[in-house]
Amino acid sequence: MQQNELDILRHSASHIMAQAIKELYPSVKFAIGPSIENGFYYDIDMEEKLTVEDFPKIEEKMKEIIKRNLPIVREELSTTEAKKLFANEPYKIEIISDLEKNGVDTVSIYRQGEFFDLCRGPHIKYTSNLKHNAFKLMSVAGAYWRGDSKNKMLQRIYGTAWNNKEELESYITMLSEAEKRDHRKIGVAMDLFHFEPDYAPGAVFWHPKGWKMFQTLISYMRKKQADNGYIEVSTPTIMNRCLWETSGHWDKYKHNMYTATVQDEDTEFAVKPMNCPGGVLIYKQGIKSYRDLPIRMAEFGKVNRYEASGALHGILRVREFTQDDAHIFCTTEQMEEECVKVIKLIMNIYKDFGFDTVRIKLSTRPEKRIGSDEVWDMLEKALANALEHNGYEYTIFEGEGAFYGPKLEFVLRDAIGRDWQCGTLQVDMNLTERFDLSYIGKDGEKHRPVMLHRALFGSLERFTGILIENFAGRLPLWLSPIQVAIATVNEGVVDYAEEVNKLLTDNGITTILDTSNEKISYKVRAHSTTKVPVIAVIGNKEKDNRTITLRRLGSEESQTIALNDFIESIKSEIKKVVD
Numbered sequence: 001m002q003q004n005e006l007d008i009l010r011h012s013a014s015h016i017m018a019q020a021i022k023e024l025y026p027s028v029k030f031a032i033g034p035s036i037e038n039g040f041y042y043d044i045d046m047e048e049k050l051t052v053e054d055f056p057k058i059e060e061k062m063k064e065i066i067k068r069n070l071p072i073v074r075e076e077l078s079t080t081e082a083k084k085l086f087a088n089e090p091y092k093i094e095i096i097s098d099l100e101k102n103g104v105d106t107v108s109i110y111r112q113g114e115f116f117d118l119c120r121g122p123h124i125k126y127t128s129n130l131k132h133n134a135f136k137l138m139s140v141a142g143a144y145w146r147g148d149s150k151n152k153m154l155q156r157i158y159g160t161a162w163n164n165k166e167e168l169e170s171y172i173t174m175l176s177e178a179e180k181r182d183h184r185k186i187g188v189a190m191d192l193f194h195f196e197p198d199y200a201p202g203a204v205f206w207h208p209k210g211w212k213m214f215q216t217l218i219s220y221m222r223k224k225q226a227d228n229g230y231i232e233v234s235t236p237t238i239m240n241r242c243l244w245e246t247s248g249h250w251d252k253y254k255h256n257m258y259t260a261t262v263q264d265e266d267t268e269f270a271v272k273p274m275n276c277p278g279g280v281l282i283y284k285q286g287i288k289s290y291r292d293l294p295i296r297m298a299e300f301g302k303v304n305r306y307e308a309s310g311a312l313h314g315i316l317r318v319r320e321f322t323q324d325d326a327h328i329f330c331t332t333e334q335m336e337e338e339c340v341k342v343i344k345l346i347m348n349i350y351k352d353f354g355f356d357t358v359r360i361k362l363s364t365r366p367e368k369r370i371g372s373d374e375v376w377d378m379l380e381k382a383l384a385n386a387l388e389h390n391g392y393e394y395t396i397f398e399g400e401g402a403f404y405g406p407k408l409e410f411v412l413r414d415a416i417g418r419d420w421q422c423g424t425l426q427v428d429m430n431l432t433e434r435f436d437l438s439y440i441g442k443d444g445e446k447h448r449p450v451m452l453h454r455a456l457f458g459s460l461e462r463f464t465g466i467l468i469e470n471f472a473g474r475l476p477l478w479l480s481p482i483q484v485a486i487a488t489v490n491e492g493v494v495d496y497a498e499e500v501n502k503l504l505t506d507n508g509i510t511t512i513l514d515t516s517n518e519k520i521s522y523k524v525r526a527h528s529t530t531k532v533p534v535i536a537v538i539g540n541k542e543k544d545n546r547t548i549t550l551r552r553l554g555s556e557e558s559q560t561i562a563l564n565d566f567i568e569s570i571k572s573e574i575k576k577v578v579d
Contacts, residue, residue: 006163010035012072012124013135013161014042019115020061021046021157030117031091031145031154037419038171039160043143045091050155055137058157062135069128070112074121082107082118091145092118134168135161147308177416183468184314190473190531192481193315202312202319204461209481212510216479217460218300220577221324221349228345230296230326235278237302241268246434247277248370252403256305275301276453279327280435283449288439293449294330294338300460301325315465322460328452329437332378335427335450339386346410346423346456352577353467354476357413360392361421363400370404371430379427379450380406404430405453414470422463426453473531474553478574480510485527486548487514489539496543500536500563509570528553534570 014033017040021028025046033042050058077085079100086092095118096107110119112127124130137159145151162168187193192210195203206214222232241259244250249257250270258271272278279297288295304320311317330338343360350358362383365376383406387394394408401407405428412420428451431437438446457463467475477483484504488497494515501513512532514523520537527535537549537558548566551558561569 007035008122009124009130009163010040010161011119011121012127013130013159014040015072015110015112015115015117015119015123016062016065016127016130017058017137017157017159018042018044018117019065019112020058022115024058024061029089029091032095033117039138039158041156041158043091043145043154043156045152045154050140050157052137052140059135059137063132065112066127066130066132068113069126071126072110072112072123074123075109075111076106077109079105079107082109085109085116086118089118130161131164133165134163135159136168136172141310143310144308149308174416174418178418178469181416181469181472182314183316183465186468186473186531187314189529190481192468195314200320201309202307202317204315204318204320210464212481213475213479214460214464216481217457217464218324220352221457222298222300224345224349225296225298225326228296228341229294230298232298232300233279233282234299235275235282235301236272237304238269238271239278241270243277243281244270247280247431248404248434249274249277252368256307258304258306271304272301273303273305275299275303275323275325276327276431276451277435279325280431280437280451283327283329283437284435288329288449290331290439290441290447293439294328294334296326296328298324298326315461318459318461321462323455324457324460326452326454328454329432329439329449330452331439331441331447332450335452336382336386336389338452339382339425339427340390342425342452342454343386343390343392343408346425349456350410350412350423354470355412355414359411359413359419360387360394361397361400361409361411362387362394363397363402363407363409365401365406366399366403368403369401371433375429376406379429382427383408383425402426402428402453404428407453412466414466415472420466422458422466423456424454424458427451428453474533475531476577477533477570478577480531480533482512482530482532483509483574484511484534484536484570485514485523485532486511486536486538487520487523487527489520489537491515491517493538493540493543496546497538500538500548503563503567504570507567507571509567509574524551536566 018030018033021044025048027046029045031043079096082096083093099107107118108120109116110121110123139158141156142153143156144153160171162171190209191207193204193206196205253273257273259268261268300322302322307317307319328338347358364380405426407424407426409421410423412422414420429448432448432451437449439449441447486497486501488494497513497515501511504511524535531553533553535551542548546563547560548563549558549560550566
């Protein structure tokens with residue numbers, strides 16, 4: 001992946017933090033310290049248990065190191081020399097030994113003063129290039145060495161670094177706002193879902209309102225796909241190991257797969273981590289002609305992938321999730337046009353949800369891959385052409401493609417400036433080769449189709465969480481699980497409230513009818529807390545005049561409107577997106 005200047009700054013900040021920790025705690029042992037999105041971390045091994053109370057002392061030492069204006073210098077060493085240099089650093093020795101096993105005989109280190117670290121770089125030139133008021137240590141957590149629970153638990157110190165003080169303050173403000181929007185808290189308040197980590201870690205228990213929202217998203221996408229020529233299929237959740245060996249997932253992805261054996265069969269099965277091999281098997285049923293292509297095959301498939309327990313995060317990072325997958329089988333001549341259609345579809349869909357800022361990343365061939373360079377050249381060019389010929393800007397991320405093909409990633413920017421990677425488009429001729437897919441061309445001969453892998457929401461669970469946080473729970477009317485709360489002022493208007501409720505539900509509007517004895521101020525407050533977008537208040541005047549008094553979520557103002565006009569306006573607002 002190409003590193004930008006901020007990545008380099010953050011990676012250098014992790015080294016400056018490590019030097020500060022080393023000067024304060026000389027017996028510390030270091031593992032790895034990369035830059036990450038919005039910051040950096042370093043995994044360390046030491047007897048003292050660090051807490052956030054220790055951060056000011058470490059930060060002050062970092063500022064001292066910055067003021068020293070130390071040059072950060074790269075050196076090349078043989079692996080033998082590096083092992084001698086890092087004789088007291090067991091984690092560095094292990095990394096070097098692994099590099100030697102892969103045929104590497106030279107490594108690089110970076111020095112800043114008396115501190116040195118094993119690193120590929122690059123880095124800033126001087127420690128003073130990191131501004132003393134543009135970084136902050138954020139948190140400490142446990143992390144197993146190399147993510148393996150069989151290894152020792154290390155301390156992971158997280159920090160953030162920016163170009164200047166203003167950017168840092170803006171980020172801290174964003175984090176404060178993000179805390180208010182935490183989908184886990186809002187999900188509880190809205191009664192959408194919960195988790196049972198003792199029984200099903202990383203899997204969602206959807207409550208009725210959450211499931212209603214989830215199904216609304218599926219219905220929306222189902223209609224969009226049907227309008228764009230997709231057919232829908234469903235494939236098994238558990239399939240024989242040999243299928244995943246053929247696809248290549250067994251070699252490349254086994255550590256993230258759930259497997260099981262059947263007692264009366266000497267066969268190993270896997271719970272699918274991807275939907276693509278199932279789609280391939282459907283394509284193989286019957287002979288295909290060039291006249292049949294393109295075939296756009298969609299599936300709302302539930303998949304399971306192992307994620308370390310420490311990586312799980314509400315519905316944003318789970319082990320079991322649903323993908324709005326589609327696999328498009330087409331000729332090489334149709335490939336670029338199909339890519340264009342997918343890109344336009346995904347951009348239009350994101351606009352429906354209010355995401356106007358979308359960045360596109362083109363991820364190219366990784367080091368470990370299947371297929372020839374000639375095929376990769378053709379596939380990467382098709383994606384680049386689809387973007388360039390239609391005026392889409394994009395960034396190249398070298399080596400970040402899937403093992404079977406290059407891909408586009410679509411990154412959304414939410415209401416408070418956070419970026420979320422959601423949709424993907426991958427082009428692939430390797431799985432079609434491995435499964436020997438073909439179609440009969442105009443010449444009467446067999447030809448190999450191209451396979452496009454496409455997900456627009458990506459994970460529906462994750463996209464749901466993104467929407468909750470983007471809207472702070474104040475979902476668009478069409479997406480809200482309860483669209484209108486009908487609240488009565490007194491018992492004498494219950495009959496009219498029930499009539500209003502029936503008219504709304506008969507028109508496809510989801511409601512909750514609140515005829516409790518609570519005061520109307522309490523009812524309004526309660527339904528606002530559960531994020532119902534429209535509250536219809538009914539008192540004696542409303543009953544006598546066949547009106548309702550309307551209050552929108554987040555507004556202190558109310559409006560009295562004729563009942564029929566209210567129903568038509570609500571229907572029209574929903575129809576704008578749904579249809």
